[in-house]
Amino acid sequence: MIDRAKAEGVPVAALVGAKEHAVKQVHAGVDLLIAQGAEAGGHVGEVSTLVLVPEVVEAIRPIRDVPVLAAGGIVTGRQMAAVVTLGAAGAWTGSVWLTTEEAETAPHTVRKLLAATSRDTVRSRSRTGKPCRQLRSDWTEAWDAPAGPEALPMPLQSVLARRALARVDKLAEAGNAGAQDLATYFVGQGVGLMNASRPVREVVREMAEDYLDAVERLGRSLSD
Numbered sequence: 001m002i003d004r005a006k007a008e009g010v011p012v013a014a015l016v017g018a019k020e021h022a023v024k025q026v027h028a029g030v031d032l033l034i035a036q037g038a039e040a041g042g043h044v045g046e047v048s049t050l051v052l053v054p055e056v057v058e059a060i061r062p063i064r065d066v067p068v069l070a071a072g073g074i075v076t077g078r079q080m081a082a083v084v085t086l087g088a089a090g091a092w093t094g095s096v097w098l099t100t101e102e103a104e105t106a107p108h109t110v111r112k113l114l115a116a117t118s119r120d121t122v123r124s125r126s127r128t129g130k131p132c133r134q135l136r137s138d139w140t141e142a143w144d145a146p147a148g149p150e151a152l153p154m155p156l157q158s159v160l161a162r163r164a165l166a167r168v169d170k171l172a173e174a175g176n177a178g179a180q181d182l183a184t185y186f187v188g189q190g191v192g193l194m195n196a197s198r199p200v201r202e203v204v205r206e207m208a209e210d211y212l213d214a215v216e217r218l219g220r221s222l223s224d
């Protein structure tokens, strides 16, 4: 796939959650790496963004100069400034957009996301068969309980869960309380910083202002 993309002049990025994977991807010829920490929404590894980003940057340095974007838990400009200080070329975000006015996220999910704290996510195999960070719910609790069944390997767990969760979402949207408790959605620990539904334009402006404030604060730390 990389050869085909290169032949067509298309840059190739790879998303990794461990430095060993980053090294493999650089040897394979990718143009860009996304180092995604365990705080992120979706399929994740076990290493936090704060540790993974410098680990990846250092591991690939002797091989080849490949820009690294940091991901996982990043919702604010100050976190973007933080990952740049860790050696990242920039930030890659996912969860933060789920509660924007332009997002296609279902209204009952948005309400759950806005109410959630950073401790309300869980890394669970109950949705896809691979460890995947999402909202903790009656669904994830039931599958992850010691007496619960083992999740099936990917892709079989998705085959099993997709229909049931689609029905849960439909009933939750109609106001069914049990379904609302079962409903879950891919989201990272940054959900604790997502407390209002706003237009994307406003989120981006605030990120830029917060980034500048953080960089100024960092500059002042040298002179103070």
Ligand SMILES: Cc1cc2nc3c(=O)[nH]c(=O)nc-3n(C[C@H](O)[C@H](O)[C@H](O)COP(=O)(O)O)c2cc1C
Binding pocket: 015, 036, 039, 040, 041, 042, 043, 071, 072, 073, 074, 092, 093, 094, 095, 096, 186, 187, 188, 189, 190
């Ligand atoms: C709802 C959702 C769906 C995602 N789907 C994918 C996907 O299909 N492929 C992928 O490589 N990453 C996927 N991700 C991970 C994002 O690309 C990104 O790395 C991650 O959201 C960054 O962490 P954050 O959620 O803390 O911002 C998804 C993330 C979310 C929140």
